[in-house]
Amino acid sequence: MSKYSEKPLSFDGLKTIPIVERGGKVRIDQFARLFQKGGGVQQLVDSLPDILAGQAFRGILDALKRARSESRAILWGIGGHVIKCGLGDVLLDLMRRGWVTGFVMNGAASIHDFEIAIAGQTSEDVESVLPDGRFGAAEETGREMNVAIAEGNRQELGMGEALGRHLEKLAKPEFAPHSVLLAAYKAALPVTVHVAIGTDTPHTHPCADAGAIGETTHRDFRLLCSLVRGLDNGGVYLNLGSAVVLPEVFLKAVSVVRNLGYPLANFTTVNFDFIQHYRPKVNVVERPHARSGGHGFAIIGHHELMIPLLAAALVELS
DSSP, rough: OOOOOOOOOOOOOOOOOOHHHHHHOOOOOGGGOOOOOOOOHHHHHHSOSSSSSHHHHHHHHHHHHHHHHHOOEEEEEHHHHHHTTTTTHHHEEEETTTTTTTTEEEHHHHHHHHHHHHHHHHOOOOHHHTTOTTTTOOHHHHHHEEEEEEHHTTTTTHHHHHHHHHHHHHHHHTGGGHHHHHHHHTTTOOOEEETTTTTGGGGTTOOOOOHHHHHHHHHHHHHHHHHTTTTTEEEEEEEOOSHHHHHHHHHHHHHHHHTTTOOOOOOOOEEEEESSHHIIIIIIIIIGGTTTTTEEEEEEEEEHHHHHHHHHHHHHHO
């Protein structure tokens, strides 16, 4: 016999209800459909379960389709990993098909893209060069990016345009077609680059001009604010793999636009990343829609898998 003064609660009087009356959030009509050999990308998308991420993925496609058909802004925020995983060509194909009205980069993305344009390679082995201080010491990267930024600042350009302009002269012909900075510059499609001093390797180069870095990236922030105005009533902002800088910059741009009296509501935001970080979740997916309508989506998975899948689905809609 138990020594406890409390006895197990009797369930004799517990009330139950029929399962039909209870209902359920998941129904069999939402289940995944079997994929048939030779079905193609559209059938693959249609076969996804209409549940959680499968439902979100379709929602993203619907929002992008609407934005393009109604000539709303479609802005792609790009973290460094996206470029160094070889997805620049995929993004440029979407640009040429009309799925991009502007690119938004953090410093890492611009560095990887710049190196691809001038050398056809990027992403150093940090562990092997950090012990002797060679990390971030590539001469051509540091020198030429800083030259581009300083020259661009004298012309009152933003950092993204300055880098693209310099690459038009500097990029190797065999590598140039793979550069987002250069291709977007040639197409006169805006690219903004947002840096924090000390986060990026060119900031350690002897010819770094802190004033020029600050002015050009601030000019790009102001340009981003102009681009964000175009999200109103149907635009889409996608954050691909930036965990801190771009989510913070984007939220400030949203606030600036509203503070200046421009309408900004009922748009879509999307976060693609390996894991759900705090800032993309709140600053991209949630906060921009507080009391203003619209919707935020989050898709978790490897960029090198999820972004080509998204792009393939958009190509099918082109």
